[in-house]
Amino acid sequence: MTPEPPAAEPPSDRTPPAVAVVDAQFPGNVGTIARAMKNFGFEDLLLVDPPELDPDGEAYGFAGHAREDVLPNATEISFDRLVAEYHTIGCTAVTNEDDRSHVRFPFSTPADLAERLPTVEAPTALVFGRERVGLTNEELARIDEICSIPASAEYPVLNLGQAATITLYELRSLALDDDETQLPDVERVRAPEPTVDRLYDQWAALLGEINHPEEKRDKTMRMLRRVFGRADLTEREANTLLGILRRATERPAENRGRE
Numbered sequence: 001m002t003p004e005p006p007a008a009e010p011p012s013d014r015t016p017p018a019v020a021v022v023d024a025q026f027p028g029n030v031g032t033i034a035r036a037m038k039n040f041g042f043e044d045l046l047l048v049d050p051p052e053l054d055p056d057g058e059a060y061g062f063a064g065h066a067r068e069d070v071l072p073n074a075t076e077i078s079f080d081r082l083v084a085e086y087h088t089i090g091c092t093a094v095t096n097e098d099d100r101s102h103v104r105f106p107f108s109t110p111a112d113l114a115e116r117l118p119t120v121e122a123p124t125a126l127v128f129g130r131e132r133v134g135l136t137n138e139e140l141a142r143i144d145e146i147c148s149i150p151a152s153a154e155y156p157v158l159n160l161g162q163a164a165t166i167t168l169y170e171l172r173s174l175a176l177d178d179d180e181t182q183l184p185d186v187e188r189v190r191a192p193e194p195t196v197d198r199l200y201d202q203w204a205a206l207l208g209e210i211n212h213p214e215e216k217r218d219k220t221m222r223m224l225r226r227v228f229g230r231a232d233l234t235e236r237e238a239n240t241l242l243g244i245l246r247r248a249t250e251r252p253a254e255n256r257g258r259e
Contacts, residue, residue: 016041016171017089017125018042018125019045020127021048022048022130028058030071031066034070034071038065038070041172043069044075045070046125047076048077053071055067082125087120089127089143093148107146109147128160130160149167191237199233200228203224
């Protein structure tokens, strides 16, 4: 872990946000947060009053590949420096219900932050607190804004590592472009309209071949158009269905030829 750097303004255009952990008691939670950062493209880990992070201990054991860069490059920083030099977002499960107190109100969800944080032109830090009590009211009073994860009212409190992982997942668009994830390109290209029209013609032919009641055919075709219209078939899907429908249409005719 690197020592606290000399006073200097962090880059004003830093993206994604830094992740700050205040007074964590268990090294394993720090490692879990570092791993979540690595998963979702975050790099800058700030630690306020951290536990000892033994390279042979839990923190590094829980960090996965983040043990190679995120965790050893973490910076120890004071809470005073943190709130002075960063636009801080305190993450808490306990919020106020109305505007009579601004210590824990108003608040945003992580999804809200994903849309708004790109417009904040200041170095930003997501701040997570202790395992048992999170961030204190005194700390939250010095933080710029509040974030809370929507959870069951009966039990909204999340494990520190879980809370950080969920938040970073929701904010991954601030750190990763779509082409930087492991997911393949899922862009779908709708089948050309002539192909879709042939599919409808083949359905109409099949309805006639199986003697579907003539008075119901128009209504059935409208239903099929609605179904396939919502499905946005690809060209391959449409051609596969065409082949099946052609075969289904031919079978009654073949059977009649044998009679």
